[in-house]
Amino acid sequence: MPPLRPHIAETALAAGPWCWPREGPRAERWQARHGAPPQLAPGTTAGLTVHDDTTVLWCIAAGGQRTHGSDGATLGPRTRAAWREAGIALPRAVPVLWRSVHEGTAQLPHVAYLASTSHVASVPDVRRPIDGPSFGLAFALALASRVLGCEVPGDVIATASMDATGRVGRVGGLEQKLRGLARLAPSVRRVLVSAEQADDARRHAAAHLDVVGVAHAAEAIDRVFGQRLSARIVEAGEDTDRRQELTGSFFRLALMGSEALVDWSPVRRGAALALEAWTDLGDDARYRLAFAEAVAARHVDNGGRVGLPPRGWLERQPRMIRAQVIAHLVQQCADAGTPEVSAIEPLATSLIDHPLEESSQADLRLRGALARLLAVTGRPVEALALQERVARAFSSIYADQDVAYPLAEWARLAGVVGDRQALARAVDLHERSRSSGGYRGLGPRYVELAILKAARLLDPDHAWPRDLAVAMGTDATLPDTLRWSALRWAGRAGRARLVRAADGGSRVAARQLVLSDLDEALRAGEMGTAESCVEALARYDPGPVRHLRHTGATVAEIARQYPY
Known part of the structure; x- marks a missing residue:
């Protein structure tokens, strides 16, 4: 040349x-x-x-x-x-x-x-x-x-x-x-x-x-x-009006989410820096930032600790804001372990004391979060039924962007409880939603992942879900959380890639590698190794493991019911 x-x-x-x-x-x-x-x-x-x-x-x-x-x-x-x-x-x-x-x-x-x-x-x-x-x-x-x-x-x-x-x-x-x-x-x-x-x-x-x-x-x-972005956030907060604006931005993003946001690390880092640097915050602003940091940490690695709001704080918020805050706290409880189930579940159920068919979208999201909590606290059949109702309710009001989460949980839980008919109904709604025009983005891909998980649980020897898991796990355009989870369900075919990603420092891949090792130990009947895997899993995700252990779930049941 x-x-x-x-x-x-x-x-x-x-x-x-x-x-x-x-x-x-x-x-x-x-x-x-x-x-x-x-x-x-x-x-x-x-x-x-x-x-x-x-x-x-x-x-x-x-x-x-x-x-x-x-x-x-x-x-x-x-x-x-x-x-x-x-x-x-x-x-x-x-x-x-x-x-x-x-x-x-x-x-x-x-x-x-x-x-x-x-x-x-x-x-x-x-x-x-x-x-x-x-x-x-x-x-x-x-x-x-x-x-x-x-x-x-x-x-x-x-x-x-x-x-x-x-x-x-x-x-x-x-x-x-x-x-x-x-x-x-x-x-x-x-x-x-x-x-x-x-x-x-x-x-x-x-x-x-x-x-x-x-x-x-x-x-x-x-x-x-990198860190310069977070430092600019702290600098901007030196101005009182700007600080109020930033606090509102963090809270709004945590509360409402972002359709296209796939990396919550800057949110987590920025909110944590703001909490540390802005020492004269009032109770309201401090809780909003702590809430944002915890929600972002949950998105990043199922971390984050947050308690209930200060006394009287919820009552001062519009009802739709209350529903969304409590929905996040329920999800935080299910995934990260705080607030405690005994504190948040009664508070959540008190806010949805009306028929599901009369629920707003915020109420439906809260019901979906409660179903998630039911699933990790020993009530998977009840959770499955609720997620199906929530998904169908979103679909009936053409809230296509909200269908994916409860539909994914519906499909996954059908595999957990061994209900083939429930899985077939979930697949049918997934296919119909794909032709609606509003059901797009990453949501349908997470539903596909849930469907292949359920198929693997129902028939571990079937080839198509394993092949789909490999295809998703090697698709570089998908978020790492989705890819590494898919590779866990690819079995031995996905192990080498998980090892490389975990060795490269990915916490999400390392967690899925532990789950892959747990699956392999259970197949081989090596219960001591399986118990060690659950101990390692608890270090990554103390919330779900603690909830499942509290229900008396066996090691095999933890592997089957684990939500990721």
Whole structure:
């Protein structure tokens, strides 16, 4: 393959650090001649495009700010659409925002030529419009940087598409981009790509590049900004009005959730930092933050401890807020062990003292949470019946986005109690919901996981659920919680991948590996090993294990009834 011939614009060295040498004598000579590499302003990052055999490095500046006198490139319709979608996705990816995203996206970004490589000594026609989706993730990073006031590190570049939900996707010409990147931007050490292209990227990336595969904008933003994002939250809270706004944002996100949010770690970290740093909080604000931290911790790793609200707090909230808070507390009790069952179950049942058919959506969510609690406290048949009623009630009022959770539990519990007819009814509603138009996103995938779990429980030797479990477990576009759970149900076929993920530091994979070991020990009749697995499981999830043990469940029953 002929060598690539680079062209570096005169403005490239002043625009950012990307084109500067990494280290060594050459870097020292450059610094002696030009001074230190420039610091990036918030809102600025680099991007890559490919046209024919030419790879081009661009400087992207959010907010329309001009870079070093350049007129900037013309953005085609697909690139402008990628910018708009970044603006829609960002509030879903970042837990709290204290500047207007609308303000940040009011103007198109300024995109300036930096450098290019080709097999021929030529400069590309930069007047040609840039049109394609491959700036999607770079746009999200630039916009997040501007809105949050945190600069994108100069050693990072992203090349991936992104839709309005924040889901990161493939781009074309990745191999060519990576080859050109090594020549054009020697200071770049980390390249963010879609999770589904990460393995391909690693095969083609230069040795000094760390390829980071991400499935969602939230994951990318956490990888890029990390602790600095949390620190900005604490700084913002120094202003009283801003602190009240942030406290409300944390509470609202925990209460209502986010359809596209798949990484709750920043929420957990930010709320914990706020609780620690804002020492003069009143009881109301402190409980809202503690509630948000606990809910986020439950989403991350079934952790988090939270008690009942201060005396009189619930009574001061609108009824719908009370129902949603109590629903979360019931779920927290079931999954993390606090508040105590004896405290929260009577409080929950007192709020739904009316027929299920007359329930609001908030009431139905509370009933679904109660069914979850019934399932881990020795009442799976009762839980199954309630989840079926709740799922059908959501379906009858066309609340398609709410159907998935009770439907998944309905399917799973049908396997737990051995009710094939109940599973068939769940599969039928799943199929009908898929044709409704509103039943989409990750919810249906969790229902599929529950269906294959039930099928494995009902017939461990059946091939199709095992094959589906392998397919889901190897799908890099799915969240890790879903993938690693699927691999547990893949049996021996999923073990090697679980081991690698657990060795890589994934707590969720490590928990599912313990469950896989428990399944294997029970198949082999090694009860001592099985007991040890349950002890290890209790360290990961003390809530469900403690609840199931309290009911007198055997080791085999714990493995069968475990909710994850």
